[in-house]
Amino acid sequence: MSETVWNAFRETAQKNSYKTAVIYHGIELSYGELLSVCRRLGAALARRGVRKGERVMIYLPHCPQWVISWFGLQAIGACPVPITHFYGTRDLEYIAKDSGSQIVFCCEANYQNIEPLFSSGLFKDVIYTNTSEELPSWKELVNETIAKSRRVPAPAGVLSFDDMIRENGEAPEPGTRPEDLAEILYTSGTTGLPKGVPFTNDVYVWSTREERNIVAKVVPRGKAVILQGSPLYHILGQAQGLSGLLSGDTIVLLPRMDIEEVLAAIERYRTTNMFGTPTFYRMILEHPAVDRYDLSSLMWCYSGGDYLPPAFIERWKEKTGKYIYQGLGATEACGGITMTPGDEEIPEGSLGRVLSIWKAKLVDSDTMEESPIPGQGELLISSDHMIRGYWNKPEDTEKSFITLGGRLWYRTGDIVRIDEKGWVYFVDRSGDIIKHKGYRVVPSKVEKVLTEHPSISAACVVGIPDQELGEKIKALVIQKADKGPVEEQELIEWCKKRLAPYEVPHWVEFRETLPTSPSGKILRRKVRTEERQKMAKS
Known part of the structure; x- marks a missing residue:
């Protein structure tokens, strides 16, 4: 198979011109409309000198402009560099320099982080949009959930996304080859500075198509209504969500991961596919409104980013039948x-x-x-x-x-x-094994036992250096809000009944929160570093 991302999308869009590609705030954008606006954006970028292979950062929250920017860059063979819209100026500067990006898409909510880098000359062009501009101007949004007062005029000297997609013109044929860059995704940086992962068109099309082949055994190609439950800048969000646009599926974009909005969207749009981290599923299951919504349309629920214990899957099945x-x-x-x-x-x-x-x-x-x-x-x-x-x-x-x-x-x-x-x-994880008394203690095993306690919603287990024992075991846990208080000794006794003696935590600390990556995964290595730093100071 010799295909590129743009060819795969274009062929799918042409075959499904009138079918809904994206839903956002109740407004539907068809494949034909999406293809047209991506071509116009690509043409506008090319007229401003964006070349094949040039890296361009996408610094936007979930919105149609994100999708249009990504495919608009593919239309001319440029290389998107998507990043979380929560990054500050320091992270932006690092990734811009590392990737060689001189152009960035941003919005009214985060332009202040871009401005000093634009003023310094690091970025030669900034393409600015209001997330309240929703869809192209010919798709006027009347939904009251978006306040028109949020519209902020584009700052002086920056390019207007809305103006660019109004321009007429066809994107030039880029002559993209399978071995050419399709995207650079940055890892979440759990082990130091974020690392750029470059995907060629060949890698992207093969990998995402293989994953869709597995899903097709449950939901056929072109029949899925996918709730975008993980960020578009994360590989889970692309492999299970964005890439559905290469197969004729429909994507439901939510501006933020509010759990009640997720539940309402599943019911309203008869969502068939949903994906996210274990934390995402726990939040749904423990939400007080979960029983008020009809989740019967769900067919493919997928969890990635961390291990989900069988006991939780059973709880999910009991609640949803899925x-x-x-x-x-x-x-x-x-x-x-x-x-x-x-x-x-x-x-x-x-x-x-x-x-x-x-x-x-x-x-x-x-x-x-x-x-x-x-x-x-x-x-x-x-x-x-x-x-x-x-x-x-x-x-x-x-x-x-x-x-x-x-x-x-x-x-x-x-x-x-x-x-x-x-x-x-x-x-x-190979680097997370705790070495205690000569034994190799698996943190996830201890965490699984702790989260099976009816009062615990999340746990993180790390090793603390000890001269005599090698490492001692410390557990940090979050209690469920709807359960009564639990004592440290109760949890230790709980573990003693379910684990080998050398696996039982020496301490249990209660936390309101634990650090997580942008995708919701608990950052065990960050917790371990923090705990060891605290110990060194004591």
Whole structure:
């Protein structure tokens, strides 16, 4: 298959011209309309000198302009660099310099973070939009939820997104090849500065299509109504959401992840597909309004970014009658590595099987010696359709990508078990293992036991250095708001009944919140660093 992202989208849009592509605040944008406005934006960008391969940052919240910007850049062979709209000036400066981006799309809510970088000359062009401008001007929005008073005129010297999409013209044919850059996504930076992950068109189309093939066993291509439950700048949000526009599906965009708005959107638009992190599903299940909404249209509920215990999946099934499919993925894999299929009985606790585009092997994390399958070890993956390394990060590339037997392999850092039938089970992150009294304690196992307590909604377990024991075990937990208080000793006794003696936490600390990535995943390494810094000061 030799395809590009733009060709795949254009062909899909032409075949489904009158079908709804995007829903936002109740307003529908058809595939034909979306294709037209993306072409106009691409033409306007090309007239202003944007070249094939040029990196352009998308610094926008969820809104139609985000989607139009991304595909408008694809139309001329330019390379989108999507980032979270919550970043401040320091992060913007780092990513702009690292990616080589000199143009940025932004909005009224975050222009103040762009302005000093624009004034300094780091950005040569800023394309500004009001998120209250909603859809193109010919799609006037009358929904009262968007206050017209929020409209802020474009600052002097910047380009107006609204003006650019009004311009007539066709985007020039870019001559994009499968091996050309389609996008650079930045990892959330759980281990230092964010790393750019460059996807070629070939990698993006192959990976997202493979993932859609698994979903198609439950919801056929072109039949899905997808609630965009994870950020568009995150690989989960692209592989399970945005890429649906390459298959003729409909995407429901919400400006923010308010849980009651999520529930209302599922009922109103008869959503078939939903995805998010385990935190997202817990918030839904524990929301007081969940029983007031009709969720019967859901067919494909998918969780990624972290492991979801079987006990929670059972609670979800009891409440909604739906199963939560899971998978193991990575930005570096352009999405899924494993996924649970919709047409087989799934063993409890499994994250599915390795997708067909990947070769997989297990190794000892320290020696790189291959482990047998079935067996346990660090998961390595390889494909003819994979990235070759990080953007401008040769040292990080050397740590994460390794050549074995003449093939390039990506080190996922995930310790997994693969059984004799190929089912994959998550054990832990290789760098997160706690070494206590000579034992290797798996934090996620302890966290699973803690979150099974009826009063605990989230947990993070880390190792604290100890001269005699190697590391002691500390648990940080969040209590459920609707449950009575629980004492530290009660949780320790709870763990003693369910864990080996060497796995029981030495301390339990109660927190209101725990640090999370933009996608909602608890940042265990950040917690561990904070706890060790506190200990060093004491």
